Amino acid sequence: MASDKDRETLASVLAFLRSRGLKDTEEQLRREAGEELISIGDEYDSAMEVSNFSNAANSEEPVENETTILNINKAKVYHGIPKEPEITIPPELFADDEDDTDEEDKEPATKRRKGPNKKDFYARKFRSDPNAPPSTRVPFPPLSDLEKQDKLSSWKEAFKSARLGADRLPCICGYTLMNADSTVCTAGLSDDSSLLASGYSDSKIRIHSVTHKKLRAFKPAPVLKELDREGDDVMEQMFDNTTASVEKTIHCPHAGAIYSTSFSPDRRFLLAGCGDGSIRLWSLWLWTNLVNYKCHMYPVSDVEFSPLGHYFASCGTDRVGRLWSTESITPLRLFIGHNDDLTKIHFHPNSNYVATASADRTVRMWDAATGTCVRYFTGHKDVPQALCFSRCGKYLASGGRDGGIHIWDVAMAKEVLELEYHTKPVYALxxxxxxxxxxxxxxxxxxxxxxxxxxxxQYQADNVSFGASGGAAYLVRSYATKRTSVMNLHFTRRNILLAVGKYGEL
Structure with a gap:
């Protein structure tokens, strides 16, 4: 005998499929369900068609009133970036300040801009920000030796980065995905710009090395036992050079398209969100699936690792965002409040907050420590589907399906300006x-x-919002492709802009 919960669940799902026009899926579900459940579901049809579950999907305006939104936006937000963890910096990193730039990148002394020396640069990394959250507000495990080494490497690269501006534009490198045997659904790059992952409609994931380093797997366990663990090159000895290649394909046991991928900061893991509602964690050292997270009821539209690792966030068409830890198979926080499908989820640089974009045309910020909504932004004329926080953490940019880009002041909880240029949906910021x-x-x-x-x-000088739209004066330059829609943008640690797209979509 079916329980009342099963009957109500089936009725809810049938009503949802009907409201979305998914008649084929609805009929298939009816055929696979038992006769008793079908009869009970039919009895609920008339009631569910006017339920909140169906009405919210077709609502044109947010349910919250102005008073509720005002109270949400009064919450205190620690938007600052905390100081870096204490890491011993080798003395050799301070040597040769003037000669640390590659020969071909050097400018004549008359044109070279004087920048900070290395000691000043590293000192800023350990400087406290009064707007930053306490270091213990969201607990993180201590850094491993591998993560410390990667930190030092990233700081060294950052010191060599190009100083950009309106008169100093970045170099742009484009990667175009062509001749795929199925539809390209997503593409993403690792933080150090060494790996590119693309997801496809046939449940495949392709990992590409975009540097001279090839992708390798660990040696068998019996061989690893014989290695000298105290050796300086123990990590190099652990990898099997016979498995080296510039590209690897993961055949996921999913039952749908791969809609999102995300690399962990240390490049050990890869997350994949799928159309069957599952999230899988893959090891890029063993090249195998480690965990299958099952919690979303409907397709997972986006997944993202925290900038500090350990945590990741996900969202989907079940209208709920989730915060996870790699140490648990159940979500730590549920971000509930949106009235329609979630399209994008994005971590704040300090990893204490998560931003979500939804088909209800709102952008919200959630506190990772408490799970509560702390910011509520409205103003998009169509579905927002791209999010990005500024490096300082004070501003949030969101791009919509109508081509508009909104800049939000996180600290003051108001819109700064809407930028207008794109004529079609914005995919990346x-x-x-x-x-x-x-x-x-x-x-x-x-x-x-x-x-x-x-x-x-200009915004800080005026201390007021600029108004509804415009921003043409702030457009520096635009670059057009022939037939490639650009799905992802990424600035390398040296400030080179990487663009990834799929050919033939225009």
Missing amino acids: CFSRDNTLLASSGHDGNVALWNYKGLAD
């Missing part, structure tokens, strides 16, 4: 590493560069 430029791209095949530093300086 990215701030430069030095927080001077904002790059945007979308289905129109254009990559636009915006003078974010000039915009932020």
